[in-house]
Amino acid sequence: MASYINELFLYLPVITLTGPRQSGKTTLCRKVFTNLPYANLEDVATLAEARIDPKAFLAKYPQGAIIDEAQNFPEIFSYLQVAVDDDRMTGNKRRFIVTGSNNFALMQRITQSMAGRTAVMLLLPLSTEEILAVYPNAGTSELLLCGGYPAIWSGGLGGRQILLSNYYTTYIERDVRSLINLKDLQAFQMFIRLAAGRIGQEFNASALSMEVGVSVPTIKNWLSVLSASYVVYLLQPFYANISKRLTKTPKLYFYDTGLASFLLGINTVEQMDVHPLRGSLFENMVVNDMLKHGANQGKQENLFFYR
Secondary structure (H helix, E strand, O other): OHHHHHHHOOOOOEEEEEOOOOOOHHHHHHHHOOOOOEEEOOOHHHHHHHHHOHHHHHHOOOOEEEEEOHHHOOOHHHHHHHHHHHHHHHOOOOEEEEEEOOHHHHHHHHHHHOOOOEEEEEOOOOOHHHHHHHOOOOOHHHHHHHOOOHHHHHHOHHHHHHHHHHHHHHHHHHHHHHHOOOOOHHHHHHHHHHHHOOOOOEOOHHHHHHHHOOOHHHHHHHHHHHHHOOOEEEEOEOOOOHHHHHHOOOEEEEOOHHHHHHHOOOOOHHHHHHOOOHHHHHHHHHHHHHHHHHHOOOOOOOOOEOO
């Protein structure tokens, strides 16, 4: 992916790198682009500075910068548009890499302000190939149990439960609350755990609404929020008829099998070995690897499932 980003900079002044929280976006940017200064909009002081005077904030970086956690101030894209347009007029060749983990907030601003000025890249958690390159003895059940978040593998299996519990409470629930007015947290928690139990199955919003006790529109709204936060995604069925591809019932998958396993209460390799959803989780991991293969090359894989 690093080589592809460098290639994109030959044609575009801004690269937007998005994906799940803790998937390695910041690490990738800071290791590859060591010559660019780093600004983290998760930092309260930096965020306040950007909000008070965005033009002066961008002017601080004559060579460009890595701007991290842009979902905290998506308006930055409007000011970036003006800055890079001015750069084109003056011949200045600043480069900006903007990262973020909230697809709704980022994409809305990108489509409004940055058309023709940025490329959007998706960085997903580690693929099976990347994990096995460092941990060649990892078995299938361990791969499913730990998923692809780098912190899980660097911290060891012993810290998996703590890390995933923290990830769920601090990131997922916070992102959900920032996107919607979540009134019933308990119902939402039931929904996401039931969704984990339906990995690899066709998504039935009506059935979920009856089990959770909320309306079908609420279930669809919650699903769209989880999709925007890179927690789940839907895979469309294959039909020769394009209309049927888009309207028939899709399958549900999680971007990370480790998080799905955590939500299912699977905490050890021994539990994974005999769990009835092990096959579904394995299917999820295979589909994820196909998505990651394309994303790492800047491509969107056109994947479907065959009914």
